[in-house]
Amino acid sequence: xxxxxxxxxxxxxxxxxxxxxxxxxxMTTPQLISEVSNCGGLxxxxxxxxxxxxxxxxxxxIRKLTDRPFGVNLFVPDSEASADTEDISSMGEVLERYSSxxxxxxxxxxxxxxxxxxxxxxxxxxxxxxxxxxxxxxGIPDSAIISExxxxxxxxxxxxxxxxxxxxxxxxxxxxxxxQGSEAGGHRGTFHKEESGMIGSMVLIPQAADAVSxxxxxxxxxxxxRGIAAAMILGAEGVQLGxxxxxxxxxxxxxxxxRALLNAGNDQTAVTKAFSGKPARGIRxxxxxxxxxxxxxxxxxxxDMTAPIRKHAAKxxxxxxxxxxxxxxxxxxxxxxVKELMTRLVKxxxxxxxx
Amino acid sequence: xxxxxxxxxxxxxxxxxxxxxxxxxxMTTPQLISEVSNCGGLxxxxxxxxxxxxxxxxxxxIRKLTDRPFGVNLFVPDSEASADTEDISSMGEVLERYSSxxxxxxxxxxxxxxxxxxxxxxxxxxxxxxxxxxxxxxGIPDSAIISExxxxxxxxxxxxxxxxxxxxxxxxxxxxxxxQGSEAGGHRGTFHKEESGMIGSMVLIPQAADAVSxxxxxxxxxxxxRGIAAAMILGAEGVQLGxxxxxxxxxxxxxxxxRALLNAGNDQTAVTKAFSGKPARGIRxxxxxxxxxxxxxxxxxxxDMTAPIRKHAAKxxxxxxxxxxxxxxxxxxxxxxVKELMTRLVKxxxxxxxx
Numbered sequence: 052x053x054x055x056x057x058x059x060x061x062x063x064x065x066x067x068x069x070x071x072x073x074x075x076x077x078m079t080t081p082q083l084i085s086e087v088s089n090c091g092g093l094x095x096x097x098x099x100x101x102x103x104x105x106x107x108x109x110x111x112x113i114r115k116l117t118d119r120p121f122g123v124n125l126f127v128p129d130s131e132a133s134a135d136t137e138d139i140s141s142m143g144e145v146l147e148r149y150s151s152x153x154x155x156x157x158x159x160x161x162x163x164x165x166x167x168x169x170x171x172x173x174x175x176x177x178x179x180x181x182x183x184x185x186x187x188x189x190g191i192p193d194s195a196i197i198s199e200x201x202x203x204x205x206x207x208x209x210x211x212x213x214x215x216x217x218x219x220x221x222x223x224x225x226x227x228x229x230x231q232g233s234e235a236g237g238h239r240g241t242f243h244k245e246e247s248g249m250i251g252s253m254v255l256i257p258q259a260a261d262a263v264s265x266x267x268x269x270x271x272x273x274x275x276x277r278g279i280a281a282a283m284i285l286g287a288e289g290v291q292l293g294x295x296x297x298x299x300x301x302x303x304x305x306x307x308x309x310r311a312l313l314n315a316g317n318d319q320t321a322v323t324k325a326f327s328g329k330p331a332r333g334i335r336x337x338x339x340x341x342x343x344x345x346x347x348x349x350x351x352x353x354x355d356m357t358a359p360i361r362k363h364a365a366k367x368x369x370x371x372x373x374x375x376x377x378x379x380x381x382x383x384x385x386x387x388x389v390k391e392l393m394t395r396l397v398k399x400x401x402x403x404x405x406x
Numbered sequence: 407x408x409x410x411x412x413x414x415x416x417x418x419x420x421x422x423x424x425x426x427x428x429x430x431x432x433m434t435t436p437q438l439i440s441e442v443s444n445c446g447g448l449x450x451x452x453x454x455x456x457x458x459x460x461x462x463x464x465x466x467x468i469r470k471l472t473d474r475p476f477g478v479n480l481f482v483p484d485s486e487a488s489a490d491t492e493d494i495s496s497m498g499e500v501l502e503r504y505s506s507x508x509x510x511x512x513x514x515x516x517x518x519x520x521x522x523x524x525x526x527x528x529x530x531x532x533x534x535x536x537x538x539x540x541x542x543x544x545g546i547p548d549s550a551i552i553s554e555x556x557x558x559x560x561x562x563x564x565x566x567x568x569x570x571x572x573x574x575x576x577x578x579x580x581x582x583x584x585x586q587g588s589e590a591g592g593h594r595g596t597f598h599k600e601e602s603g604m605i606g607s608m609v610l611i612p613q614a615a616d617a618v619s620x621x622x623x624x625x626x627x628x629x630x631x632r633g634i635a636a637a638m639i640l641g642a643e644g645v646q647l648g649x650x651x652x653x654x655x656x657x658x659x660x661x662x663x664x665r666a667l668l669n670a671g672n673d674q675t676a677v678t679k680a681f682s683g684k685p686a687r688g689i690r691x692x693x694x695x696x697x698x699x700x701x702x703x704x705x706x707x708x709x710d711m712t713a714p715i716r717k718h719a720a721k722x723x724x725x726x727x728x729x730x731x732x733x734x735x736x737x738x739x740x741x742x743x744v745k746e747l748m749t750r751l752v753k754x755x756x757x758x759x760x761x
Contacts, residue, residue: 213673214737233588234606246690247673251589251606253627253636254735258672272608281608281636284758317613318568318602335601380609382569403639 054280054404055397058266059289062206062226063120063184066091067397068289069279070229070268071296071389073097073124073186074237074376081109083301083389085116090393095186095291099126103172110180120183122208125173127190127242128166132328132349142348142356149338149360149372166351177205184208189329190242191223198224210240212248213255214262221263229291230259232271236294236320236378238331245330249322252282260286274380276399283404292396294378299389305365309386311375317382326361326374328353334381337371409635409759410752413621414644417561417581418475418539421446422752423644424634425584425623426651426744428452428479428541429592429731436464438656438744440471445748450541450646454481458527465535475538477563480528482545482597483521487683487704497703497711504693504715504727521706532560539563544684545597546578553579565595567603568610569617576618584646585614587626591649591675591733593686600685604677607637615641629735631754638759647751649733654744660720664741666730672737681716681729683708689736692726 059068071087073079075097084094094113098106106123113121174196177185185200186208197207201224209220209228220228231240232252241248252271260267268289269282279290297304298312315334322330325342328350333339347353364372377384385392414423426442428434428450439449449468453461461478468476529551532540540555541563552562556579564575564583575583586595587607596603607626615622623644624637634645652659653667670689677685680697683705688694702708719727732739740747 214671215673232606232608234609243673246676250672250734251587251608251627253587253607253633254589254629254672254733254738257630257632258735258737272606274609275612277612277640278608280639284635284639285632316569317605317609318570318598321601378609379605380613382613383609 054283054400057288059227059268062266063093065093065120067393068268069093069393069396070122070289070291071095072237072270072291072293073122074293074297075099075124075126076374077303078297080301080303081112081116083296083299083303084121085113086301086389087296087393088117088119088121090390091397092393093120093122093184095122095124095184098123098173099188101173102169103176106173106176107180110176110182122184122186123177123182124186124188125170125177126166127187127192128170129189129350130167132352134348134352138346138348139352139356142353145345146356146360150363153360153363153367153369153372155359155363164351164355178203181205186210186229188238188240191220194223208268211259212239212241213243213250214258215247216241216243217259217263217267221265225265227266227268227289228259228263229268229270230255230287232256232269234272234379235270236332236381237376238327238329239322241330253285256282256285256287272378272380274378274383276396276403278380279396279400280403283400294381294384295392296389297377298384298386299392300387301389305373307368307370308373308375311370312377312381312384313386315377315381315384317379320377320379320381324353326354326357327351331374331376332378334375334377336373336375409638409755412643414582414623417621418448420448420475422748423623424448424748424751425477425644425646426450427592427625427646427648428477429648429652430454430479430481431729432658433652435656435658436467436471438651438654438658439476440468440474441656441744442651442748443472443474443476445745446752447748448475448477448539450477450479450539453478453528454543456528457524458531461528461531462535465531465537477539477541478532478537479541479543480525480532481521482542482547483525484544484705485522487707489703489707493701493703494707494711497708500697500700501711501715505718508715508718508722508724508727510714510718519706519710533558536560541565541584543593543595546575549578563623566614567594567596568598568605569613570602571596571598572614572618572622576620580620582621582623582644583614583618584623584625585610585642587611587624589627589734590625591687591736592731593682593684594677596685608640611637611640611642627733627735629733629738631751631758633735634751634755635758638755649736649739650747651744652732653739653741654747655742656744660728662723662725663728663730666725667732667736667739668741670732670736670739672734675732675734675736679708681709681712682706686729686731687733689730689732691728691730
């Protein structure tokens with residue numbers, strides 16, 4: 052039995068247990084997702100911030116480009132997120148310095164999004180579209196949602212950042228648990244106490260694999276065949292790569308974001324709450340440095356408040372105000388096509404594990 | 407060529423490239439060190455805080471118990487460490503609450519240790535004793551020291567926590583570079599900017615191995631054969647285990663410290679500067695929690711000021727004030743003898759890599 056004949060490839064009917072991470076914010080284009088799936092892996096849509104129509108349209112595009120399975124990721128909303136008007140206006144003042152530096156007209160109003168409603172509507176689309184796999188971040192959905200999705204044949208992926216979260220996901224009925232090591236780029240999926248969720252892949256993988264009986268996929272710091280082989284030896288049956296796919300030609304990452312990824316070294320990322328209110332790893336830049344130590348609003352309030360600045364900064368090509376999410380393996384990122392990357396990963400892993 | 411026939415085993419003339427980490431503070435007894443070396447690995451003395459006489463005596467004991475190679479670790483002193491009298495007295499007030507809770511009589515005076523002098527005398531002993539290997543933490547010694555040690559046949563191990571530190575160590579003439587992933591227990595060896603030194607083993611190992619041509623040994627999160635095999639696949643030629651050896655019968659860890667290690671889970675450690683002024687990972691306890699966010703004195707001042715409290719707390723068996731250094735793999739720690747542990751590690755790794 053090779054590294055690519057296991058319960059993950061069997062459950063998903065895919066050739067290689069290699070997932071492209073569902074990175075929210077426009078990175079996971081239908082081209083990226085479909086190409087990963089066409090190459091035998093599993094492409095995943097980072098749909099957390101997407102409208103129901105955008106999700107539906109993207110699924111349509113993906114299905115035009117591939118008949119292979121793919122996944123969609125949603126953010127489980129936190130009903131508790133709220134902040135004092137005072138804190139909101141004080142954060143508004145802090146951020147106004149940046150919006151005025153960027154020449155943005157007028158005061159930025161706090162958008163009044165209802166994330167619980169959005170989540171419900173996103174789920175409706177996934178049900179209608181009968182997506183092959185659905186992964187969740189920031190929490191575990193109600194059992195009714197999980198059983199409804201499973202009933203129609205959708206596989207459920209949970210995101211866990213420590214052993215206890217993994218055990219909770221297994222009890223909730225996850226088919227596969229993605230364990231996210233502290234090396235990972237972007238948002239921490241932690242839904243237990245924040246300080247419990249920064250565990251390195253080297254110890255998170257074996258401890259999670261020992262604790263649950265459903266298959267574990269390793270995310271965080273996996274950039275090449277060595278990382279895949281190491282993760283499998285540690286007890287994972289699959290792997291999920293984010294940063295490695297971000298610099299692929301098919302990803303939707305901004306040109307300057309890609310350039311920043313290709314130039315960054317192993318010690319240039321940090322975890323910050325400045326952009327969204329939740330801890331997330333990215334390449335250190337001016338916004339992160341200047342916001343360091345400052346009390347921020349809870350997610351998603353902080354995220355909504357910084358969104359206009361980030362968007363405008365991208366337009367103006369001012370990377371110092373953009374969220375440049377990246378994992379600690381960013382020093383190994385390369386400019387490639389999905390096909391080139393997948394071929395290297397598969398061949399290299401075979402060489403290391405199937406000798 | 408098996409996993410245990412490489413340039414590390416050849417350089418050191420040992421059977422298995424498995425190092426017991428040099429943990430300072432009385433953990434690395436001559437019994438622990440010699441037994442690891444007798445089992446074919448490399449025992450290492452954590453001599454950073456030891457007096458020249460204690461080091462000489464310990465080396466004598468080790469040589470009675472084994473004729474195999476062993477190593478000694480020193481802390482490279484930072485000539486810059488100083489603090490305002492005001493900051494010192496304000497930290498004194500903070501700590502007095504704890505010393506009075508522990509019933510310690512009188513005000514604790516700040517000991518006036520000269521660490522540069524201590525380091526020089528420690529080095530003299532290592533020269534006289536012609537120790538087989540010498541590792542350094544917190545910096546790189548002067549080139550004169552390195553060449554003198556090498557001239558008499560002592561192998562030099564450097565400690566690096568990111569790729570740039572590893573490259574600097576190679577340029578300084580290290581024979582072996584121990585790369586310390588963020589999972590590791592105890593002090594971070596970081597000597598570049600503090601924020602540059604918290605990189606997970608999954609990405610630190612391959613990136614360091616790619617960047618230097620001397621052999622790399624991986625430390626941080628390695629607890630069993632899976633961890634060893636993963637580290638070797640990622641590019642390491644050797645491994646260094648700390649936490650796994652702490653719960654061995656031969657280690658000098660306090661009975662209650664061992665119990666805390668055996669009971670701790672994967673998400674119960676944190677990195678703190680509260681005990682010593684330098685970041686170090688340990689099991690979260692009351693002292694760490696209460697000191698969180700507080701400005702502490704630079705190392706070694708903070709270390710000197712908290713030392714009496716930690717010592718007295720150990721006497722009174724009050725673990726809430728002891729430094730319970732532990733890596734993130736602590737959930738996998740087991741109560742074993744060195745022989746049992748080494749046998750498991752070796753057999754398991756053979757099974758995984760030499761099939």
